[in-house]
Amino acid sequence: MSQTLCIISTQAPYRGQFAKEALDAALVSATYDIPTSLLLMGDGVYQILDGQSPEQLGRKNLSSMFQSLELYGIETVYVDGESLEERNLDPEQLLPLYTLLEGDAVASFLAQHDKVLSF
Amino acid sequence: MSQTLCIISTQAPYRGQFAKEALDAALVSATYDIPTSLLLMGDGVYQILDGQSPEQLGRKNLSSMFQSLELYGIETVYVDGESLEERNLDPEQLLPLYTLLEGDAVASFLAQHDKVLSF
Amino acid sequence: MKYALAVYGAASTGQSSLTALSFARALLVSGHEVMRVFFYQEGVHNATSLTSPPQDEQNLPEQWQRLIAEHDIDAVVCIAAALRRGVVSVDEAERYELSASNLREGYELSGLGQLLEAAVEADRLVTFGD
Amino acid sequence: MKYALAVYGAASTGQSSLTALSFARALLVSGHEVMRVFFYQEGVHNATSLTSPPQDEQNLPEQWQRLIAEHDIDAVVCIAAALRRGVVSVDEAERYELSASNLREGYELSGLGQLLEAAVEADRLVTFGD
Amino acid sequence: MATLHTVNKTGQPLELCLRALNAGDNVLLLEEGVYALYEASDVLSDLLKHVAVYVLEADVLARGMTNRDNLDIGMVDYQGFVELTEANDKVVSWF
Amino acid sequence: MATLHTVNKTGQPLELCLRALNAGDNVLLLEEGVYALYEASDVLSDLLKHVAVYVLEADVLARGMTNRDNLDIGMVDYQGFVELTEANDKVVSWF
Numbered sequence: 001m002s003q004t005l006c007i008i009s010t011q012a013p014y015r016g017q018f019a020k021e022a023l024d025a026a027l028v029s030a031t032y033d034i035p036t037s038l039l040l041m042g043d044g045v046y047q048i049l050d051g052q053s054p055e056q057l058g059r060k061n062l063s064s065m066f067q068s069l070e071l072y073g074i075e076t077v078y079v080d081g082e083s084l085e086e087r088n089l090d091p092e093q094l095l096p097l098y099t100l101l102e103g104d105a106v107a108s109f110l111a112q113h114d115k116v117l118s119f
Numbered sequence: 120m121s122q123t124l125c126i127i128s129t130q131a132p133y134r135g136q137f138a139k140e141a142l143d144a145a146l147v148s149a150t151y152d153i154p155t156s157l158l159l160m161g162d163g164v165y166q167i168l169d170g171q172s173p174e175q176l177g178r179k180n181l182s183s184m185f186q187s188l189e190l191y192g193i194e195t196v197y198v199d200g201e202s203l204e205e206r207n208l209d210p211e212q213l214l215p216l217y218t219l220l221e222g223d224a225v226a227s228f229l230a231q232h233d234k235v236l237s238f
Numbered sequence: 239m240k241y242a243l244a245v246y247g248a249a250s251t252g253q254s255s256l257t258a259l260s261f262a263r264a265l266l267v268s269g270h271e272v273m274r275v276f277f278y279q280e281g282v283h284n285a286t287s288l289t290s291p292p293q294d295e296q297n298l299p300e301q302w303q304r305l306i307a308e309h310d311i312d313a314v315v316c317i318a319a320a321l322r323r324g325v326v327s328v329d330e331a332e333r334y335e336l337s338a339s340n341l342r343e344g345y346e347l348s349g350l351g352q353l354l355e356a357a358v359e360a361d362r363l364v365t366f367g368d
Numbered sequence: 369m370k371y372a373l374a375v376y377g378a379a380s381t382g383q384s385s386l387t388a389l390s391f392a393r394a395l396l397v398s399g400h401e402v403m404r405v406f407f408y409q410e411g412v413h414n415a416t417s418l419t420s421p422p423q424d425e426q427n428l429p430e431q432w433q434r435l436i437a438e439h440d441i442d443a444v445v446c447i448a449a450a451l452r453r454g455v456v457s458v459d460e461a462e463r464y465e466l467s468a469s470n471l472r473e474g475y476e477l478s479g480l481g482q483l484l485e486a487a488v489e490a491d492r493l494v495t496f497g498d
Numbered sequence: 499m500a501t502l503h504t505v506n507k508t509g510q511p512l513e514l515c516l517r518a519l520n521a522g523d524n525v526l527l528l529e530e531g532v533y534a535l536y537e538a539s540d541v542l543s544d545l546l547k548h549v550a551v552y553v554l555e556a557d558v559l560a561r562g563m564t565n566r567d568n569l570d571i572g573m574v575d576y577q578g579f580v581e582l583t584e585a586n587d588k589v590v591s592w593f
Numbered sequence: 594m595a596t597l598h599t600v601n602k603t604g605q606p607l608e609l610c611l612r613a614l615n616a617g618d619n620v621l622l623l624e625e626g627v628y629a630l631y632e633a634s635d636v637l638s639d640l641l642k643h644v645a646v647y648v649l650e651a652d653v654l655a656r657g658m659t660n661r662d663n664l665d666i667g668m669v670d671y672q673g674f675v676e677l678t679e680a681n682d683k684v685v686s687w688f
Contacts, residue, residue: 324418338468
């Protein structure tokens with residue numbers, strides 16, 4: 001039986017390497033053929049804000065990493081709706097590659113996975 | 120004219136070396152005969168909670184460092200009253216070596232110092 | 239049971255390195271197997287051989303190394319995270335023409351795959367973040 | 369004016385090392401004097417010579433070193449913080465019988481007094497924390 | 499399929515944990531998460547109706563905290579932490 | 594005796610800064626402090642009645658933020674950051 005993995009990413013982008021190292025883990029997990037879900041919660045939802053230009057900070061743009069997830073078989077990114085609301089973020093401001101989890105859906109979503117790796 | 124220094128310590132004890140390294144700085148500042156105030160705000164107020172036993176964590180007890188401040192001419196530790204209230208801390212739970220700054224007093228207290236070093 | 243641990247914090251940041259070490263010791267006392275400890279992010283600093291804390295402070299990297307040696311634990315340091323932060327083996331120091339190496343004995347520099355492999359193979363995965 | 373900077377973050381944690389570096393550059397462009405940069409807490413990792421980040425990432429310790437050399441800035445690394453975290457000069461490596469040293473050239477390991485002295489002597493003190 | 503949630507800070511880690519809980523899960527407060535005993539004792543009271551909550555003894559003692567409001571919370575040592583990971587099917591860390 | 598306050602995160606750093614301000618002080622939001630534009634736009638509106646507030650351009654652009662609510666906030670580059678430290682008598686960092 002193949003184990004399923006959920007990677008939870010809760011930190012804002014460009015705060016050290018947290019967000020990037022979580023994405024790295026998701027990509028590598030997918031290349032190991034582990035059924036992998038990526039869940040953004042808390043400040044992690046800022047990672048998919050559209051229009052990021054981190055080049056001035058000498059940092060790689062996370063958007064292209066998110067867009068490459070699909071090539072590795074990670075079709076969507078799960079996002080906690082409450083975290084969006086708390087930050088007054090409109091869906092139109094976000095990269096269009098996510099699936100919203102509303103209300104209790106986060107708890108049941110986590111329960112569906114065998115292992116959880118937090119970032 | 121001798122410059123006055125305020126050291127602001129805002130982190131909980133035993134979270135890395137933040138609290139200890141702020142206390143080290145206060146002690147060294149006093150030995151350089153710099154008029155030095157130590158101000159605890161935010162989670163920093165937990166540093167003077169009485170009855171800490173960090174030995175199990177292999178860490179030095181901050182209480183003895185606070186008590187030695189007086190020997191170096193730092194007669195009192197300033198504490199932001201609002202930070203105590205937010206944390207539901209009663210004065211009886213704290214080491215009796217502090218002076219409370221209530222309401223607007225924090226702002227005017229900071230204005231009295233020439234330099235501010237944050238931790 | 240088989241446990242995999244992921245350690246993200248340096249000995250000097252937060253407290254997660256110490257919590258992970260104490261948990262690992264308790265696991266071994268309980269007769270569990272620690273199949274792998276994976277050091278990632280700031281956690282790679284736990285593998286440096288160059289720490290010398292004051293006498294009255296514990297040397298966490300040294301304590302990790304002792305535990306790893308005594309129980310023959312598979313200790314893997316993420317190679318990308320380590321290179322970025324200046325923790326290098328003799329081989330990597332040569333490859334990147336660095337002036338010295340500082341990886342303790344008993345640790346292996348390797349890729350993230352080692353974390354994900356352990357994550358699915360272990361009965362329990364526990365993450366220790368700051 | 370004379371500025372003193374205190375840097376608490378490593379290149380890999382938060383963003384404070386980069387912010388401090390960019391601010392220092394802007395100070396110099398404006399004709400100000402950077403009288404001292406004091407590396408404390410995790411900031412001591414900015415002085416390690418062993419980093420080799422991927423090609424498409426900047427090497428902040430290298431950039432700090434270049435700025436410090438070009439402008440002859442007094443760069444002080446807190447000795448207690450550095451020993452605790454494994455950043456050591458040749459002298460300290462010998463004294464503590466460590467296998468290697470990793471302090472970049474152009475930095476001095478010294479005590480906290482150097483921070484407090486600079487704090488009162490400078491016209492402005494700016495702290496960069498994570 | 500119960501889960502052990504570890505929480506090492508109040509603030510975001512505690513908040514996110516709250517919305518990820520299923521009935522029957524366990525919560526372990528550790529490191530600075532033990533400050534929830536003072537900062538979030540109302541939240542914990544509510545929580546205790548649905549899940550069991552524990553604190554890690556070494557972290558509580560280190561910080562001089564007490565179970566001041568007599569919450570129905572269990573105190574565990576590292577051995578107890580291990581037992582909680584045995585009793586649950588998986589572990590989720592909030593930090 | 595005006596002070597420049599730098600704030601690099603919302604949450605505790607922003608909250609503590611608010612209670613340390615004197616009229617005439619300046620506030621500079623930088624790093625993750627720029628998220629206050631969305632998370633705390635009401636707080637900033639209020640604040641602007643008493644002090645001038647700035648954001649650091651590189652950090653705003655990096656994160657894809659905009660001054661969505663048209664707050665009366667100045668955008669500065671690092672050179673502007675330097676000028677703020679010149680114009681004020683001291684700098685207090687909240688992080």
